[in-house]
Amino acid sequence: MSTIIENKTKIITEASGFPSRDVMLDLKDLKKVYPTPKGDYVVLEDLNLQIRKEEFVTIIGHSGCGKTTMLSMIAGLNPISGGNISVLGKHIKGPGPDRGVIFQAPSLMPWMTALQNVMLGVNQVFPDATKGQRNDIAKYYLQKVGLEDAFNKRASELSQGMQQRVGIARAFAIKPKVLLLDEPFGMLDSLTRGELQDILIEIWNKEKITAVMITHDVDEAIFLADRVVMMTSGPRAKIGDVLDIDFERPRTRKAVLEHDDYYKYRKHLIDFLEH
Amino acid sequence: MKQSITLGKVTKFMGLGFLSTFKDLFTGKLEKEDFKNFLRKVVVPIASILLFIGLWHMGSKSLYNIEAEFKIEKALNDQGPAAAEALRACIASGDSSCQPNTLPSPSQVWGSFESLLRDHALISADKAAFIEKTAALNEKRLAEGKDAITYTGRPSFVDQIFRSLKTVFAGFLLALFIAVPLGIFIGLSPTLKSSFNWFIQIFKPVSPVVWYLLVFMIVKTLLIDSSEDSSFTISFISVGLCSMWATLVNTAMGVSSVDKDYINVAKVLKLGNFQKIFKVVLPSSLPLIFTGLKITLSVAWMVLIAIELLAQSPGLGLFVWEEFQNGANDSNAKIIVAMFVIGIIGFLLDRLMLTIQNWVSFDKTDAI
Structure with missing residues (x-):
């Protein structure tokens, strides 16, 4: 009898997750504690999330709930207080180029040209390639983001939107296993934001790099994602709800907006956020 | 996007933009x-x-x-x-x-300036004649393995200016080579920072005179066997030690306050230490390092006069002191000439640093 029950529970736990060979990124019982003079402040607790290969996940939640903390822990820039994070079954130890990051501010080195900024990463990841090959990689991605005329412009001479394009090119050019995006378009005006969403999704359709993106924008979350992960408000934030977005890819903005399910998804997310 | 380099651009770049206004005035383009x-x-x-x-x-x-x-x-x-x-x-x-001995009038100062230039012309001619006269003899002496005879006459005012510039640049380079690397290390490591902090805080306000005395004590003993005149060595080392603090503090601050985003990028890309320092940390702290170097150069020029005076090292400082001791009729006027020369050269040195700063710095807007 007892063995049957054990088997049953085992099956159930597996059914709630994904087959392990499909999992790219696995957050298990993740916890983050900041010590303060008034005692520990628990930002995240019991946070479990699995992200499949070639999946685009957006994370939505109120400001200050710990989204950025979670993302910087995945990036390895913020130490883990409890639980663990693994990429392809291996626990992460600190930052590394297998997890590319697109920051909220473009974070380009202003004294370098667009090409040099992308090359900084490419040189690091492909040390065995020839100089010409590395140059080609960097130029390819800069072309992809529409900056073929700005290779040799200094980052400080580019507009905010153009700088973030370089940031996208830099992240894709190092061919990471996981791409982490921390509200990359938060600082842009809505027109530029739309443009960059299109550019991002176009490259992503080609490269299919597993992506985790934080956003405040409900429409952006739906348009880009395979799944939208909703986080509860902190302290002790965790995953509140997950919404599957079943639009087929490649998507166009027009088709998404006209789809019958769009407003259903939108209502679901807004209900969660207003709850 | 081809940029032509015009006089106006060059002068503006050097912070001498008013010169192009002059040009416009004379060419009627105003x-x-x-x-x-x-x-x-x-x-x-x-x-x-x-x-x-x-x-x-x-x-x-x-x-x-x-x-x-x-x-x-x-x-x-x-x-x-x-x-x-x-x-x-x-x-x-x-x-x-x-004549009553008091503050000289502008015309007296101008007269002294002219007489100093005449004096320089005279001494240069004398020196040239001396070199010509001894050329053949020196060749012979060198062939015999003896030292050449050198001109040992009194230096002219212009010679003193160049001597002072030489001292200041030697001191500045010393400060640069000590303060910039040290500042980088201190800025990178909080441990080094706290261990060096007392040192910087205590030695930064020490007066040039005391630095001179300290250097004198040490150099005198080190060069005890040397018969050479150590006044130049002592004065440039003192100038360097006096003036390096601004660069040290600014470099350490620049290096330790690099934008966190840049450091995160370096971490994500797993740049090695060497790459991190030379591609990220140093370029980003260059503006602050140059602000420090600019202060260092102007402090070096300022303390030079006092130190040359103490060290009896030939230069503008010694010139001023000797004129003061001399008490001749035009001494006061010559001291005022030296004052203006010191001020103008200080201004030009500052502009020179600004030009270099504009040239190497990525951020063209924050240079003052």
Whole structure:
């Protein structure tokens, strides 16, 4: 009898997750504690999330709930207080180029040209390639983001939107296993934001790099994602709800907006956020 | 996007933008709406210079009168009316033997400047003649393995200027080579920072005179066997040690306050230490390092005078001191000439640093 029950529970736990060979990124019982003079402040607790290969996940939640903390822990820039994070079954130890990051501010080195900024990463990841090959990689991605005329412009001479394009090119050019995006378009005006969403999704359709993106924008979350992960408000934030977005890819903005399910998804997310 | 380099751009780049306004004035390119600008940038400064010279002239004249009256009064009391009358006549005649010794007037200073230049021409000619005369002899002496005979005459004012510049640059380079690497290490490591902090805080405010004495104590012993004149070595080391603190503090601050985003990028890309320092940390702290170097150079030039004076190292400082001790009739005027030369060279050095800073810095807007 007892063995049957054990088997049953085992099956159930597996059914709630994904087959392990499909999992790219696995957050298990993740916890983050900041010590303060008034005692520990628990930002995240019991946070479990699995992200499949070639999946685009957006994370939505109120400001200050710990989204950025979670993302910087995945990036390895913020130490883990409890639980663990693994990429392809291996626990992460600190930052590394297998997890590319697109920051909220473009974070380009202003004294370098667009090409040099992308090359900084490419040189690091492909040390065995020839100089010409590395140059080609960097130029390819800069072309992809529409900056073929700005290779040799200094980052400080580019507009905010153009700088973030370089940031996208830099992240894709190092061919990471996981791409982490921390509200990359938060600082842009809505027109530029739309443009960059299109550019991002176009490259992503080609490269299919597993992506985790934080956003405040409900429409952006739906348009880009395979799944939208909703986080509860902190302290002790965790995953509140997950919404599957079943639009087929490649998507166009027009088709998404006209789809019958769009407003259903939108209502679901807004209900969660207003709850 | 081809950029042509014009005179205007070059002068503006060097912070000497007012020069191009002059050029426009003479080539008749000045527009009507530029007139206000012209007034502010050219006419007002010139008027203020003239006003300054005028005030100086009147001030020195009244000081001259006070001094003259005092001298005559004294002669009257000590030697009687005849001597006083003789002295009054002597002063009025402009005879240099009895002039009151006070703040020289602008025209006297200009006269001294010209006489210093004449003196320089004379000494240069003398030196050239000496070299020509001894050329053949020196060749022979060198062939015999003896030292060549060198010119040992009195240095001219212009020679002293170049000697001072040499001392200041040697001191500046010393400061650069000590303060920048040390500042980088201190900025990178909080441990080093806290262990060096007391050192910086205590030695930063120490006066140039004390630095000179300290360096003198050490160098004197180190060069005990050398018969060479160590005054240059002592003065440039003192200048370097006095002036390096601004660079040290600024470099450490620049390195430790690199934008966190850049550091995160370096971490995500797993840049090695070498790459991180040379591709991220240093370029991003260059503006602050240069601000420090600019302060260092101006401090170096400022303390140089005091240190040359103490070290008896030839240069403008020694020139001023010797003129003061000399007490000749035109000594005061020569001291004022030296003052202006020191000020103008200081200004030009500052502009030079600004030019280099503009040239190497990525951020063209924050240079002052």
